[in-house]
Amino acid sequence: MKNQKLFSKIFLYTFMVMFFVTVIAHVCLYFLAPQMTLSTNSFLGGAIIESDINTGLLIKSAISKALPMSLLGCTIISLICSLIFSKAMSKPIKQISETTEKMEQMDKTARCTVDTNDEIGVLASNVNMLYSSLLSTIENLEEEKQKVSEAEKSKIDFLRAASHELKTPVTALNAILENMILGVGKYKDRDTCLLECKEITGQISFMIKEILDTSRLDFTQEKKNFESFDLSDSLPLICEPYQLIAKAKKLYFSLDIQEKCxxxxxxxxxxxxxSNVLSNAVSYTNPGHRVTVVLTADQIEVRNECVPIPREKLHRVFEPFYRPDFARDRKDGGNGLGLYIVDTLSKALELSxxxxxxxxxxxxxFTLFLS
Incomplete structure (x- = not known):
């Protein structure tokens, strides 16, 4: 019985119970019907004993003749009823079993049919809810895995670019020191060369600090640090240092707050x-030209009059350490991390x-959409 299908088990159990009840009913009828007749006639008191015995024998004989056909008919009825009952009971469970097999294969369309409000219907509903929750969890895990993978790839690319970027000043410093040791040409003037070496080491130190600060950026920024505030209140403070830089460079800097944000x-x-966007805008604007910041309810624009970057190169300006051809010098073009930081943090904050x-x-x- 343990290895049989559910339908077979239900059918056998049901048929055995009904057949047992049928046999007991016929046995009781065979033995008790004549006795009940005798008792009834004796109770009425108007019949002869011999007649009563003959009546009982006749009833018993009639039952004996009808018993095989009656037993056969009841057995057939029990068989049919058992088949119908077994099918009705096993069908929804079989459907649930088939559906769970599809769920095991991660078929996202698999759902148990819920036709009733009984225990089987509740079971089917619970299986559907459990599978939906499982799919949601798997989807979230896949998204997190994708984010972590992208973050790791970005960090690896960043470290490679950082290593390449640091290689240039380190090589230059090493060359100067070797020439100083050998006393070649202009490198005999050690005081001048030491000042140049100190300037290069300062650049390296600044680059390392920027690289370390950038490497600490959280590519999978959580929303627990989010807060509600009005950007129109804090924007003047953010722009203030860049207004001073613009004034020193003889630039026109204007701030236009049109609405609360x-x-x-x-x-x-x-x-x-x-800050990084404003720093870039001020750095790449020539004297006598304008930097304009415009804030509305759902976006902020930073415009600066400069040599436009060709559209075919726009996608590269957000790469780490990339500087346009017209600003390859670090003194003019910065360290090439500003827009990379802007891109990384914008993605972390889910801002386009x-x-x-x-x-x-x-x-x-540059337009940042705030909603």
């Missing part, structure tokens, strides 16, 4: 994004942006 995000990281040449004048426009 309530937002729920990481205030610290948003300020870092805007666009960076493109301005249409009506020569320059670039």
């Amino acid at each position: 309530p937002i729920h995000t990481s205030k610290k990281n948003l300020e870092k994004i805007l 942006y666009k960076f493109e040449p301005m249409e009506n004048q020569s320059g670039m426009c």
Whole structure:
């Protein structure tokens, strides 16, 4: 019985119970019916004993003749009823079993049919809920895995670029020191060369600090540090140091706050994004030209009049340590990490942006969408 299918088990159990009841009923009828007749006639008191005995024998004889046909008929009825009952009981369970096999194969369309509100219907509903929860968990894990994988790849690419970027000044410093030791040409003037070496070491130190700060960026930023604030209140403070730099470089810097801008995000990281964008805008704008910041309810624009970056190179400006051809010098073009930080933090905060040449004048426009 242990190895039989559920349908067979239900059928056998049901048929055996019904057949047992049928046999007991016929046995009782065979033995008790004549006795009940005798008792009834004796109770009425008007019949002869011999007649009573003959009546009992006749009843017993009639039952004996009808018993095989009656037993056969009841057995057939029991068989049919057992088949119907077994099929009705095993069908929904079989459907659940077939569906769970599909679920085991991770068929996302697999669902148990819920036709009733009884225990089997509740079981089917629970299986559906469990499978939906499992699919949701797997999907979330896959998303997290993808994010972690992308973060690891970004960090590896960043470290490779950092190593390459540090290689240049280190090689230059090493060459200067070797020539100083050998006393070749202009390198005999050690005082001048030491000042140049000190300047290079300062550049290396600054680059290492920037690289370490950038490497600490959380590519899988959690939302637990998010807070609600109005950007229109803090934007003047963010722009203030760059207004001073612009004034020193003889640039025109204008801030236009058109509307209130309530937002729920990481205030610290948003300020870092805007600081890097403003720093780039001021750095790449020539004297006598303009930097404009415009804030509305759902976006902020930073426009600067400069030599536009060709569209075919726009996708590269967000790579670490990339500087356009017209600003390859570190003194003019920065360290090439600003827009990389902007891109990384924008993705972490789930904020979209666009960076493109301005249409009506020569320059670039960075737009950060805040909703």
